[in-house]
Amino acid sequence: MPTTDQVLEVLKEVHDPEIGVNVVDLGLIYDVAIQDGQVHVKMTLTAPGCPMHDTIARAAEMAIETLDGVEKAQVEMVWDPPWTPERLTDEGRRLLGF
Template sequence: MSENEQTEKKENAVMEALEDVIDPELGIDIVNLGLIYGIEIKDNLCTVTMTLTTMGCPLSDMISNDIHNAAESVEGVDSCDINLVWYPIWDMSKMSRFAQIALGIGG
């Protein structure tokens, strides 16, 4: 397996692990909410680029800790940085069909 394939496999594993990180206000994981914009792994450092549903929504210590724990649970990832961005602006269209149905806004 090439180095690029190994990196992609780790990035996919991190995305899968992040599905266990639940937004405490909405009760839906941050992946299905569409908050994760990208995952990049360089050496053993993972950078999670993400946004929040609103600028006023604080990235609580709990969510931040959950993101770090999830990413660092993947073999070959030793540490995780969170790159919080506000563009592109999050809106409900970024949510998965699952999240929309769970919140009663899609179907």
């Protein structure tokens, strides 16, 4: 069974194509739940109207499904609370030049 840290590590391979920073360091991951080989992730995007919504969600699911013990991954897009730049990790701030 994977750990939350392992899920977050593989999600660092998924980048917002418009910003060029991974979804973890952008602060887009709100929750990771793991149970019986199923991984459910709640995430958001920097803007609700992002046209890459489905592409980013599917890329995240595919990355999670590479982990041993994961039978299925599901990414749920949520918009509450809205994303703000305060959610950036220190690495995200560094990558964006803040």
